[in-house]
Amino acid sequence: MCGIVGYVGERAARMLVLAGLERLEYRGYDSAGISVVCDGRLEAVRAVGNLSHLRAAVDQAAPAGDGGGVAVAAPPATTGIGHTRWATHGRVTEENAHPHYDTDDRVHVVVNGIVENYLELKQALIADGAVFTSETDAEVIAHLISRQLGNGLDLVEAVRAAYLQLRGHYAFVAVAADEPALLVAARRECPLVVGRGDGEQFVASAIPAFLAQTRHVQLIENGEIVALRPDGVDFMVAATGEPVTDREIEEVDWSADVAEKGGYETFMLKEIHEQAAAVAETIADRTVRADGVDLGDMGAIDDALLSRIRRVVIVACGTSYHAGLIGRYAIETWSR
Numbered sequence: 001m002c003g004i005v006g007y008v009g010e011r012a013a014r015m016l017v018l019a020g021l022e023r024l025e026y027r028g029y030d031s032a033g034i035s036v037v038c039d040g041r042l043e044a045v046r047a048v049g050n051l052s053h054l055r056a057a058v059d060q061a062a063p064a065g066d067g068g069g070v071a072v073a074a075p076p077a078t079t080g081i082g083h084t085r086w087a088t089h090g091r092v093t094e095e096n097a098h099p100h101y102d103t104d105d106r107v108h109v110v111v112n113g114i115v116e117n118y119l120e121l122k123q124a125l126i127a128d129g130a131v132f133t134s135e136t137d138a139e140v141i142a143h144l145i146s147r148q149l150g151n152g153l154d155l156v157e158a159v160r161a162a163y164l165q166l167r168g169h170y171a172f173v174a175v176a177a178d179e180p181a182l183l184v185a186a187r188r189e190c191p192l193v194v195g196r197g198d199g200e201q202f203v204a205s206a207i208p209a210f211l212a213q214t215r216h217v218q219l220i221e222n223g224e225i226v227a228l229r230p231d232g233v234d235f236m237v238a239a240t241g242e243p244v245t246d247r248e249i250e251e252v253d254w255s256a257d258v259a260e261k262g263g264y265e266t267f268m269l270k271e272i273h274e275q276a277a278a279v280a281e282t283i284a285d286r287t288v289r290a291d292g293v294d295l296g297d298m299g300a301i302d303d304a305l306l307s308r309i310r311r312v313v314i315v316a317c318g319t320s321y322h323a324g325l326i327g328r329y330a331i332e333t334w335s336r
């Protein structure tokens with residue numbers, strides 16, 4: 001689960017989004033990408049590896065003097081989204097790096113987390129003519145939103161309709177070519193916060209991404225959709241479509257350095273304290289319920305399957321190997 005940054009306002013989105021991604025770099029990631037809205041078109045640049053590769057790709061994306069593109073937009077594109085990816089579904093390749101887009105290239109999305117029911121959604125979308133260009137779970141979101149735009153919904157309603165079809169834990173931000181001064185974000189379990197500026201707004205996985213630009217922050221609650229426009233931000237409950245009108249704007253008084261570490265002295269301490277929430281997020285959709293264990297898309301483990309399991313093999317290396325060793329004892333204890 002890695003980083004998201006979005007900007008809508010009057011300044012060059014490319015600079016602010018890249019700077020924001022750099023502030024999230026400590027999280028580690030395998031690839032990165034950025035999209036901006038240029039003259040009613042969406043343009044994406046993606047690269048495997050660290051942000052210097054993305055910066056180089058952005059600089060090459062539009063030859064100097066052509067007046068367009070991510071690199072040399074004039075006037076500069078003022079709406080953009082960016083992403084650092086930690087792959088969960090699909091290899092580490094440029095095609096799998098975010099932003100992802102729909103068949104008509106009308107919608108770009110950046111997504112953190114996991115869409116549990118992506119396979120069934122993907123099959124239905126392909127049957128309906130969608131052309132997929134990545135192996136990720138995330139790409140279904142762009143196609144779902146695009147379908148809803150095609151049904152005549154605006155971007156906010158299209159994101160809400162798509163959100164209601166998704167299962168899993170994720171946060172995403174969408175931008176559409178037809179509504180260039182708008183970002184729509186949605187949050188379920190994975191972190192996402194809004195930064196309020198004067199004539200400009202930010203959205204990111206963590207406050208440090210925009211702290212150099214604004215200290216005014218609004219938290220997005222689980223299950224909310226947020227529409228960001230240069231002059232304001234609207235919150236809504238995804239399930240009902242009801243507006244949320246009382247979300248406080250808080251002022252952050254930490255230094256950028258402290259904010260980056262969430263108030264802890266070191267990243268290691270921060271990560272130790274984040275473990276309970278991180279584990280809860282990871283297993284939120286794979287839980288033990290009254291009627292058994294539910295493995296999301298893999299279905300419930302019923303007694304018939306359980307009675308056939310003779311051996312559990314945990315395959316891992318590095319830190320995961322040690323987690324696997326703990327898992328071995330946990331499984332042996334629980335299963336007696």
Ligand code: GLU
Pocket residue numbers: 001002003084085086087088089090096111112113114115136137138
């Ligand atoms: N599941 C998505 C993917 O594999 C997003 C991963 C992330 O949070 O970076 O592309």
